[in-house]
Amino acid sequence: MASAPSDLANPKTTPPTLLDERGDDLGTHRVKSPARALPQPAECVDNDCTRLFASEMLVDVHTLNVDAASFRQMEEASPEGADGVPKAVLATIAARGKQHNPVTGSGGMLLGTVTAIGREAGGRGVAVGDKIATLASLSLTPLSVEAITAVRRESAQLDVRGKAILFRSAPFAKLPDDFAERVAVALFDVAGAAPQVARLVKEGDHVVVLGGGGKSGLLCVAEARRRVGASGKVVAVENHEPYAEELRRLGLCDAVVSADATDPVATRDAVLPALGGHREADAVFSCVNVPGAELSAIVLTRQRGVVYFFAMTTSFPRAALGAEGIGKDVDLFIGNGFAQGHADHTLDLVRASPALRALIDARYG
């Protein structure tokens, strides 16, 4: 049994067929292979947006915010650099039904307008016509893209004409009134980072952020600054000199070290003096977009300190065996992209710092 919805935002869009079948809130009904997988680890999902299960929402997609590690990998793998990214994205979606980079395993998130809500997908505070950003990874979101119309390398964003399906379990956020859409979506992409700093860092701590000049790095630095107080220290490591310079001008760090975080010895030798020379950090956050920074993070952390790997480029064996190999009893955290209230937390953090906000607006707006 199926019927067409009556409340579509854009009357020119062909409405999907609304199915009575509920589907699974976790989205397993869309998994094509392998059998019994959840959509995120699945090899391939069904991205047919002409049919909508009762627990699903349909979104007209305007912008994809590709995960930084994924964007960089596609850029480096293409002879055309950033211009080759659209081709890689279209190939991934054609093969997998979702933007799930087969090399990095990561996705990103999207900005779009809700165009249909399944019969059992209501009650989530959103209506047809609302603009939303997804807070669940593109690596699990069924996505169909007709055309890519713009590429913005700085923010790893692509403007597209496409459609996506949101499962009932997938978090999303309505766009705030006081941020440009592109900026909000850029912040939501890394909204899981700052709340974790707030949980793990306390007054007086010494904190290091690897990749501190990038998007998530800036948020971690800002959150760390307000947590450690005057008695603590915040040191950032950044190898992209323009970003390092912008971070210095922001004045949130006790030191911004220009170093390559994939070189643990050079990073240690540059960072320990900046921490005061006599102690390692209480907490290190890895926010780089390249593989190979695990050992720098571990070397810089004191015994029983905390290493938080937000970077999608992190390797579990490199981190676990690396810590063991140098006798470091540190708590290793995997960066969960979701934390309760993370979107509001991140927007409030940026609202609280006009200088940070100006930098983020200029870079990602």
Ligand code: NAP
């Ligand atoms: P970003 O804005 O590209 O920031 C990364 C920064 O690290 C850039 O400034 C980059 O410089 C710098 N960097 C690269 N290589 C370095 C090196 N060897 N030494 C020191 N700095 C280096 O990326 P982002 O959006 O903040 O994302 C950061 C990481 O978080 C990525 O790995 C991304 O995949 C991951 N992520 C995780 C989640 C999660 O849920 N855990 C969610 C979103 C993103 P360049 O300009 O030279 O690249």
